[in-house]
C-alpha cells in the first residue's frame with residue numbers, strides 16, 4: 001500500500017483564503033484591520049527569508065504587517081521596550097518574536113513580556129497553562145496546523161493511539177495537549193524512550209518532531225497509520241542542499257495510510273495558522289465572534 005499524501009501546501013492555501021475572507025468582512029463591517037508584528041533580532045539568513053515570507057502572506061490576507069529588524073547586539077532592555085510599545089499599540093493584534101534569540105537574551109523572559117492576548121505563537125506561560133487545562137488560549141501554530149490536518153483526514157480522533165516523538169515546548173508538548181483534547185490516547189516519546197521503535201509501531205497517529213533528519217524509518221510505522229512529519233532539516237546529499245523531515249519518507253510512505261511531505265506539509269500550515277491566530281486575536285480583542293474552523 002502507498003500512503004495518501006496530505007498536501008499541507010494546498011491545505012494552507014485554503015486556510016489563508018478563509019482568513020482573507022474573514023479579514024475582508026471585518027474591514028467592511030467593523031472598519032478593523034488585523035495587524036501582525038514580527039520581531040527579528042540578528043541577521044540569520046534563514047530567519048530573514050522566513051520572516052519575509054510571513055510578511056508577504058500577512059499582506060496577501062489583507063492584514064497589516066509590521067516588521068521590526070533589530071541588530072544582533074540589541075540589549076534585553078531595548079527588546080523589552082519594543083515589546084511594551086507593541087503591547088500598547090491598538091493596531092497590533094499579534095506579536096511574534098522570532099526564535100531562537102541571540103544567546104545574551106533570555107527568551108523565556110522576552111516571550112513572557114508579550115501580552116498573552118497578542119501572543120500568536122502561544123508560547124507565553126499563561127497560554128501554555130490555559131491550553132494544558134483545556135481553556136481558551138492562543139495555540140502554538142505548528143501543533144494547530146497538525147491538528148487541522150489530522151481532523152480533516154480522520155474526522156474524529158477519539159480513541160486513537162497518538163505517539164508524539166519529541167518533547168519541546170514549541171511542538172511536542174502542545175501537540176500532545178491538543179491530541180489529548182481530541183480524546184486520543186497520547187504517548188510522548190523522546191531520545192531516552194526505551195524501545196522507541198516498538199512505541200512508534202503502536203501509533204495510529206505518529207507525529208515526528210525531533211529535528212533529526214530521517215530518523216524514523218518505515219519499519220517503525222504501523223501499517224495504515226497517519227504520519228505527521230514536523231521536521232524541517234537542511235542536509236547536503238550528492239553535493240546538493242536538500243530539505244528532509246524527521247521521517248524517512250520513501251520507506252514510511254510504503255507502510256503509512258497517510259503522510260505529510262517535507263517540504264509542503266507542516267511548514268506551510270504553520271504560517272497559515274499564524275495568520276489564523278492573528279485574526280482570532282483581533283476578534284477576541286474587539287469582542288467579536290471568532291472565525292469558525294480556525295481555532296482549536
Ligand SMILES: Nc1nc(=O)c2c([nH]1)NC[C@@H]1CN(c3ccc(C(=O)N[C@@H](CCC(=O)O)C(=O)O)cc3)C=[N+]21
Nearest residue numbers: 096097098099100121141232263264265267268270271
Ligand atoms: N517565534 C517563532 N515562531 C515560529 O513559528 C518559528 C520561529 N519562531 N522560528 C523558526 C521556526 C521555523 N518555522 C517555519 C515555518 C514554516 C516553514 C515552511 O513554510 N517551510 C516550507 C519550506 C521552506 C523552505 O524551503 O525552506 C515547507 O516546509 O514546505 C519553515 C519553518 C517557524 N518557526
